[in-house]
Amino acid sequence: xxxxxxxxxxxxxxxxxxxxxxxxxxxxxxxxxxxxxxxxxxxxxxxxxxxxxxxxxxxxxxxxxxxxxxxxxxxxxxxxxxxxxxxxxxxxxxxxxxxxxxxxxxxxxxxxxxxxxxxxxxxxxxxxxxxxxxxxxxxxxxxxxxxxxxxxxxxxxxxxxxxxxxxxxxxxxxxxxxxxxxxxxxxxxxxxxxxxxxxxxxxxxxxxxxxxxxxxxxxxxxxxxxxxxxxxxxxxxxxxxxxxxxxxxxxxxxxxxxxxxxxxxxxxxxxxxxxxxxxxxxxxxxxxxxxxxxxxxxxxxxxxxxxxxxxxxxxxxxxxxxxxxxxxxxxxxxx
Numbered sequence: 001x002x003x004x005x006x007x008x009x010x011x012x013x014x015x016x017x018x019x020x021x022x023x024x025x026x027x028x029x030x031x032x033x034x035x036x037x038x039x040x041x042x043x044x045x046x047x048x049x050x051x052x053x054x055x056x057x058x059x060x061x062x063x064x065x066x067x068x069x070x071x072x073x074x075x076x077x078x079x080x081x082x083x084x085x086x087x088x089x090x091x092x093x094x095x096x097x098x099x100x101x102x103x104x105x106x107x108x109x110x111x112x113x114x115x116x117x118x119x120x121x122x123x124x125x126x127x128x129x130x131x132x133x134x135x136x137x138x139x140x141x142x143x144x145x146x147x148x149x150x151x152x153x154x155x156x157x158x159x160x161x162x163x164x165x166x167x168x169x170x171x172x173x174x175x176x177x178x179x180x181x182x183x184x185x186x187x188x189x190x191x192x193x194x195x196x197x198x199x200x201x202x203x204x205x206x207x208x209x210x211x212x213x214x215x216x217x218x219x220x221x222x223x224x225x226x227x228x229x230x231x232x233x234x235x236x237x238x239x240x241x242x243x244x245x246x247x248x249x250x251x252x253x254x255x256x257x258x259x260x261x262x263x264x265x266x267x268x269x270x271x272x273x274x275x276x277x278x279x280x281x282x283x284x285x286x287x288x289x290x291x292x293x294x295x296x297x298x299x300x301x302x303x304x305x306x307x308x309x310x311x312x313x314x315x316x317x318x319x320x321x322x323x324x325x326x327x328x329x330x331x332x333x334x335x
Contacts, residue, residue, distance in 0.1 A: 041309070041310035042114075042307070042308070042309050042310075043307070043308045044114070044115075044118055044305070044306070044307050044308075045305075045306045045307075045308065046303055046304070046305055046306075047303070047304045047306075048301065048302065048303055048304075049097060049293060049297060049302035049303070049304050050297050050301060050302055053294065053297050054077075061073060092299070092300065092301055093126065093127065093128065093296075093299065093300040093301070094123070094126075094127045094128070094300065094301050094302075094303065095127065095128045095129075095130050095293075095296055095300050095301070095302045095303070096119045096123060096127065096128070096129050096130065096303050096305055097130045097131075097132070097293065097302055097303065097304040097305065098112065098115050098116070098119070098129065098130070098131045098132070098304075098305055099131070099132045099304075099306070100112050100131060100132070100133050100134070100135065100146070100175070101134050101135070102133075102134065102135030102136075102137075102138065102143070102146070102171070102172055102175075103135075103138060104137075104138035104139060105138055105139055105142055106135075106138055106139065106142035106143050106145070106146050106171065109142060109145060109146045109149070110309055111306070111307045111308065111309055112146065112149060112307075113149050114307040114309075115305045115306065115307045116149050116150070116152055116153070118305060118307065119153075119158075119305055120152060120153075120156060120158075123153075123156070123158050124158070125156075125157040125158055125159070127158060127159075128158070128159045128160075128161060128300075129153050129158055129159070129160045129161070130161045130163065130289075130292070130293070130302075131150070131160065131161070131162045131163065131179070132163050132165065132289045133162050133163065133164055133168050133172060133175060133176055134164070134165065134166050134167060134168070134172070135167065135168060135169070135171060135172030135175070136167050136169050136170065136172060136189075136192075137169050137170025137171035137172050137173075137174075137192060137335050138170075138171050138335070139171070139335075140171065140195065140246055140250075140335045142171070143170075143171030143172070143174050143175060143335055144171075144174070146171075146174075146175050147174045147175045147177075147178050147253070150162075150175055150178040150179070151178050154178060154180075159180050159181075160178065160179045160180050160181075161179055161180065161181045161182075161183065161292075162175070162176045162178075162179035162181070162182050162183070163182075163183050163184070163288070163289035163292060164176060164182065164183070164184040164185065164188045164190065164274070164283070165184075165185045165188060165288055165289055166185070166188055166189070167188060167189040167190075168182075168184070168188070168189070168190055169189050169190065169191060169192035169271050170192040170193070170194065170335045171335040173190060173191060173192065173193060173254075173282070174250060174253060174254075174335060177253070177254050177257045177258050177261075178257050181284050181285070182282070182283045182284050182285075183283065183284060183285045183286070183287050183289075183292060184274035184277070184283045184285075184286060184287075185274060185286070185287070185288045186273065186274055186275045186286050187273045187274065187275070188273065188274045189271050189272075189273065189274075190271060190272055190273070190274050190277035190282050190283060191266060191270055191271035191272050191277060191282060192269060192270070192271040193250060193251065193254065193263075193266055193267040193268070193269065194247060194250075194267070194268070194269030194335075195243050195246045195247045195250065195335050196243075197239070197243060199225055199227060200227065201225075201226070201227065201228075201231055202227065202228050203226075203228060203229060203230045203231070206228060213228040213229050215228070215229050221235075221238050223235075224236070224238045224239040224242070225239050246335070247267070250267070250335055251263050251267045254267075258281065258282075260281040261280065261281050261282060262280070262281075265280060266280050266282060274286055
C-alpha cells in the first residue's frame with residue numbers, strides 16, 4: 001500500500017509540474033501577444049439617461065396616441081427642447097450614474113476607480129453622484145479600497161447617493177455607508193457587519209499517509225494558521241485577535257460615516273431586509289434606483305459613466321492563476 005501511495009504521489013507531482021509548465025507557457029505567449037494592445041481596449045463611455053427615457057416615452061406614445069395627438073405632443077417636445085437649449089447649463093443639475101456589481105475580490109473596482117477619476121475632473125458640489133451598488137462583500141483589503149475610492153467624492157464635497165436594489169452586505173455595506181444618503185428597495189439585504197475567515201487543514205490526512213510537511217517562517221506570527229501543517233491554539237488565538245481587530249476597524253468606519261447608527265446593535269454579523277434596516281438607520285429611504293432616476297430626470301441631466309477594461313487573454317489567464325494560488329495557499333479575512 002505504501003508503494004501505491006508513493007507511485008501515485010509521484011504521478012500527481014509529474015502531472016502537476018507538466019500542467020503548471022504548460023500554463024506558464026500559454027500565459028507567457030498570451031502576455032507577449034496582448035501587451036501592445038492592452039491600452040487600446042480601455043474605453044470611457046457616457047450615456048445620457050434622459051434620452052433613454054424620452055425614447056421609451058415616444059415609443060409608447062406612437063402606439064397609444066392618435067396621429068393628431070402625437071403631432072401635438074411632438075410640437076410641445078420640440079418647444080421644450082428649444083427652451084432647454086437656450087437656458088444656461090448651470091441652471092440644471094447634473095447627476096453622474098455609476099454601477100458597481102461586486103464579487104468576493106471586488107473586481108469591478110478596476111473600472112470604478114477610473115470612473116470616479118473621470119467624474120471628479122468635471123463634477124462640482126452642485127452636482128450629484130448616484131451609485132447603483134450590488135455586493136454581498138468579500139476581501140477586506142479590496143472593499144476597503146473601494147470604500148476609500150468613494151470617499152474621494154466626500155472629500156471633494158460632491159453629494160453621493162448609494163442605491164441598493166438587491167444586496168449591500170458586509171464589504172458591500174462598508175462601501176454604502178460612505179454615501180451622504182442610502183436608498184434601498186424594501187427587500188434588499190442590508191448589514192452583515194462582521195468579518196469571517198476560513199481555511200481547510202489537511203494535516204491529519206497527511207499524517208495518516210506518512211507524508212511530512214515543512215513550513216519555515218521568520219517572524220513569530222508570519223503564518224498563524226496553515227493549510228498543511230499542524231495548527232496550534234496559540235496560532236488560532238492570534239488569528240482570532242486579528243479578526244476582532246479588523247471588525248473593530250469596520251465598526252469605527254461605519255460610525256465615522258453614519259454616526260446615527262447604534263453600532264453595538266447592528267455589528268453582530270446579522271443582516272436584514274431594508275424595511276427592517278431602516279429602523280436601525282442603516283438606510284435612509286425605501287425606493288428603487290429606477291424610481292429615483294426617473295423622478296430626478298424631470299429636473300436634472302443624468303449621465304451614466306462606464307469605464308470598460310477588456311483585458312488580453314494573457315492578463316485574464318494570469319489573473320486566474322493568481323486567484324487559484326491565493327485560494328490554495330492564503331486565508332484572507334472577508335467582510
